[in-house]
Amino acid sequence: MKRMRDEDILSFASKGEEKTKSESYSAESTGLDNSEKDDLFEEFEPEISASPKENGVSDDAFGIITTGIDPLEITEAGARITGYITTSQRRKVRLGKYAIVPYGDEDLFARIWKLQYLQEFAVDDATEIHSRRMLQSNTTEEVDYKFLAYLDPICILYESNDKEGVLSRRMSDRIPRPNTPILPVTDKKKIQTGLNIPEEGIFMGHLSVGGELVKTHAVPPTVPYYLRNDYSMGDPLIFRHMLVCGSTGTGKTFLTKNILRQFISENNRYKLRGSEERKNPCLVIMDPQDEYSQLFEDNPEITESDEFTFEVEDVNFGACRNTKTFVSKVNGEAYTGRSRAEQIEFTIPFEMVKNNSWLIAPVGMTELQYVGVDLLLEDYFKKPGQHTYSGFMDFIDNDVTRDLYVESGKIHESSYDGIVRRVKNRALARVFDQPARPISEILGQIFKPGQVSVFPTEYITNSRIRDIITLTLMSTIVDNKLNTSGEAAVKETPIILGLDEAHRYLAKAGGEHSRRLISKFADAARQGRKEGLGLFLITQDPQDIDDTIFKQINTRVILNLSNDAAISTMKVKKEFEKRIPYLKKGQMIVQSPDNSDMVEIMGLSRCVVKHV
Numbered sequence: 001m002k003r004m005r006d007e008d009i010l011s012f013a014s015k016g017e018e019k020t021k022s023e024s025y026s027a028e029s030t031g032l033d034n035s036e037k038d039d040l041f042e043e044f045e046p047e048i049s050a051s052p053k054e055n056g057v058s059d060d061a062f063g064i065i066t067t068g069i070d071p072l073e074i075t076e077a078g079a080r081i082t083g084y085i086t087t088s089q090r091r092k093v094r095l096g097k098y099a100i101v102p103y104g105d106e107d108l109f110a111r112i113w114k115l116q117y118l119q120e121f122a123v124d125d126a127t128e129i130h131s132r133r134m135l136q137s138n139t140t141e142e143v144d145y146k147f148l149a150y151l152d153p154i155c156i157l158y159e160s161n162d163k164e165g166v167l168s169r170r171m172s173d174r175i176p177r178p179n180t181p182i183l184p185v186t187d188k189k190k191i192q193t194g195l196n197i198p199e200e201g202i203f204m205g206h207l208s209v210g211g212e213l214v215k216t217h218a219v220p221p222t223v224p225y226y227l228r229n230d231y232s233m234g235d236p237l238i239f240r241h242m243l244v245c246g247s248t249g250t251g252k253t254f255l256t257k258n259i260l261r262q263f264i265s266e267n268n269r270y271k272l273r274g275s276e277e278r279k280n281p282c283l284v285i286m287d288p289q290d291e292y293s294q295l296f297e298d299n300p301e302i303t304e305s306d307e308f309t310f311e312v313e314d315v316n317f318g319a320c321r322n323t324k325t326f327v328s329k330v331n332g333e334a335y336t337g338r339s340r341a342e343q344i345e346f347t348i349p350f351e352m353v354k355n356n357s358w359l360i361a362p363v364g365m366t367e368l369q370y371v372g373v374d375l376l377l378e379d380y381f382k383k384p385g386q387h388t389y390s391g392f393m394d395f396i397d398n399d400v401t402r403d404l405y406v407e408s409g410k411i412h413e414s415s416y417d418g419i420v421r422r423v424k425n426r427a428l429a430r431v432f433d434q435p436a437r438p439i440s441e442i443l444g445q446i447f448k449p450g451q452v453s454v455f456p457t458e459y460i461t462n463s464r465i466r467d468i469i470t471l472t473l474m475s476t477i478v479d480n481k482l483n484t485s486g487e488a489a490v491k492e493t494p495i496i497l498g499l500d501e502a503h504r505y506l507a508k509a510g511g512e513h514s515r516r517l518i519s520k521f522a523d524a525a526r527q528g529r530k531e532g533l534g535l536f537l538i539t540q541d542p543q544d545i546d547d548t549i550f551k552q553i554n555t556r557v558i559l560n561l562s563n564d565a566a567i568s569t570m571k572v573k574k575e576f577e578k579r580i581p582y583l584k585k586g587q588m589i590v591q592s593p594d595n596s597d598m599v600e601i602m603g604l605s606r607c608v609v610k611h612v
Contacts, residue, residue, distance in 0.1 A: 061181040062089045062149065065101060069118065069148060074175045081110070081151040083182045087142040092184075093149055096209045096575070096600070098191065100183045101151070101176045106158040108176055109169070109185070109194035113575065114150035149182070154597065157190055167193045188216045191223050197596045201226035202238070202262045203315045204557070204590065205601035210579075211587050213602055224313045225590065225601045227555060229268070236270060237555055237595055238263065238496060238534035241525060245542040245566065246559025251585045252538055253291050254607055255559070256498070260285070260536065261295060261608045263496055264320045264452060270494040273530045280450035281534075284477070285498035286470050290458040292498070293339035296323035297610035306606055317608035323452040324445070328460070328469045329436035331429075335459045338612075346442055347434040348472050350389045354381045356475045358517055359468055360389075360423055372411040372419050389432035396420055427464045439472065443480075443489040470505060471517070478524040481531045494532035502537035503544035518546045525552035543569040555592040559583060573598055 063085040065072065073080045081101075085093055095115060101108040121144065124130070134140065153172035160168050167189055185191050191207065191214065192199055207214045207223040215221040229236045244259075246252045260283060262268075269278035285292045298319045310317045325339040329347045353359050354377065361373050380395050381387055395401060397420055405411040411419075439446075446453050455473060457466040477495060480486030499505065506521060507514065524533055525548075537553070539545065543565045550569075560583040561567050567580050576589050576598055583589070586603040590596070 061183050063182050065176050065178055065180045067178045079153050083149045085147040085149050090147050094210055098185045100185050101180055106156050109155050109157050110151040110153045112149045113152040116148040118146040120144050169193050186217045188218045188223055195597045198226045198228045201229040205603040208600050208602040211584050220309050228595050235529045239529045240554035241535040242555045243537045243553045244557045245539050247562055250559040255603050258604055258608050262316050265316050272532045281494040281496050282447050283452045283496050285454050287454050287456045288500050290337040290456045293325050293454045294610040295320045295452050296341040299607050299610050320452050325454050329434035330431055333460050337456050345436040346439045347436040349438040350432045351387055368415045369419050372415050427462045431465045431468055443487050447489045447493045478520050481533050496534040498536045500538045502539040503541040506549050507544045508546045522548040525549050542566050554594055558589045
């Protein structure tokens with residue numbers, strides 16, 4: 001005799017509520033034998049209705065809270081909440097999916113953290129005979145198994161008595177009743193409140209789970225993820241610094257362009273210490289691949305549908321016409337890049353080395369050699385007249401000078417000779433004091449509110465020259481921001497510094513040279529909130545960034561990483577850590593404790609500016 005399925009029992013139970021006893025089926029009234037009745041039951045297909053039930057619960061419910069498997073409990077240390085998922089909804093349930101369990105006056109907002117199948121009936125399916133049958137013809141019915149989802153309570157959603165209609169959240173302090181429905185979250189406001197996501201700010205992407213966008217009943221149906229950008233809870237989070245990390249080819253530049261573009265808006269203004277006046281930020285970008293100058297151009301692939309979505313979700317898009325490209329004059333090199341923005345040439349005057357000796361002191365010098373370089377520079381800059389790199393070379397590459405320092409015991413002879421060998425470099429002669437305006441004289445052109453200032457370095461073949469240019473700009477910003485008498489153009493302008501390949505310049509200290517730079521930049525990172533300096537770091541090796549700076553970074557955007565050392569450095573929750581190597585292009589995890597719970601988001605499929 002064939003076994004009756006759960007669907008048949010449920011369907012006949014519901015029919016029975018509408019029928020009288022005289023209308024019910026029985027062996028006597030139908031005149032059918034048992035085999036015929038079973039055939040009748042097997043052929044019956046229950047109606048599926050999407051309309052709400054009488055109790056107000058829609059058929060969209062995943063299932064119900066159950067105590068049949070595990071006890072239902074919630075403690076200060078955690079919770080054990082189990083739900084039975086109905087057969088019709090099992091394909092929709094995924095790990096990490098968000099759900100609502102209503103209390104009536106409040107809602108439990110939760111995440112599915114575990115899925116489990118249990119046998120409904122006492123059978124042994126781990127046998128050779130059973131496995132062969134299933135391989136030949138898999139006739140397994142979903143109703144033969146219990147499908148369980150374990151919920152991790154995130155918070156309680158409630159409406160404040162003082163502010164009607166305003167949704168708030170608090171820690172999970174109530175236990176749901178057994179048999180309460182488990183519902184998908186279709187209200188955008190509930191999702192944003194449940195995950196503590198701001199309703200406005202710097203757009204970064206759309207909430208997703210396992211690479212699938214979270215959909216709601218709103219128009220558009222996606223849930224935007226914003227980075228807090230106002231003063232309601234302190235300073236805007238960009239001044240607590242950001243890090244974007246991902247392996248090569250994961251879309252770091254594409255994503256970075258989309259995020260940085262959001263800061264360039266007439267309405268986006270920030271305060272500086274000691275003043276209530278608000279100014280647009282200056283976006284300064286170190287561009288090692290000659291890609292960010294395309295912020296100057298529109299993306300021709302953006303459609304009207306894209307524009308509608310962007311406008312509804314407050315996404316800034318389109319060309320930043322106030323973009324300028326600053327090209328370092330290097331002997332023997334010429335910039336022939338793709339930038340169509342206005343180009344301004346500059347040179348690095350040797351005078352800047354006076355307070356920044358690491359610009360000419362390469363990594364690898366001994367500590368005594370660093371001390372010697374500082375001493376030589378100090379004495380050289382005391383000399384009257386113009387100070388140039390060639391003049392400094394003439395000063396130290398002189399037997400009289402050498403004898404003076406060696407015989408007096410100020411510098412050991414081996415250290416002195418090592419300094420001369422390392423500092424006497426053709427690359428340095430090609431970058432200092434070239435025929436162009438010194439960078440120190442054009443700070444007012446570089447640091448303008450509302451301007452995008454791009455510094456390309458791809459055209460330079462020598463890596464040491466590229467590093468000198470980047471370090472010079474970093475030092476210029478930091479020195480003037482931290483100095484009470486710094487240049488007004490830098491001191492009085494909010495600056496967002498986009499630093500690609502950040503691990504090259506902020507690596508863990510490997511000598512006196514690195515320690516000085518790291519120390520100075522760590523001070524800048526700590527004071528960024530007060531001085532209006534936001535660091536936007538991009539790297540594929542986050543594990544190489546010095547800890548003193550890494551700890552100052554509040555918002556971390558993690559794309560696909562395959563390096564175990566890089567993944568462990570990010571220190572994300574276990575459930576998210578396992579996803580990192582499987583993230584697709586554009587898919588990312590956002591770790592920003594002062595902005596929201598840790599979430600997965602999907603970036604835009606189109607770049608808001610030109611991207612080739």
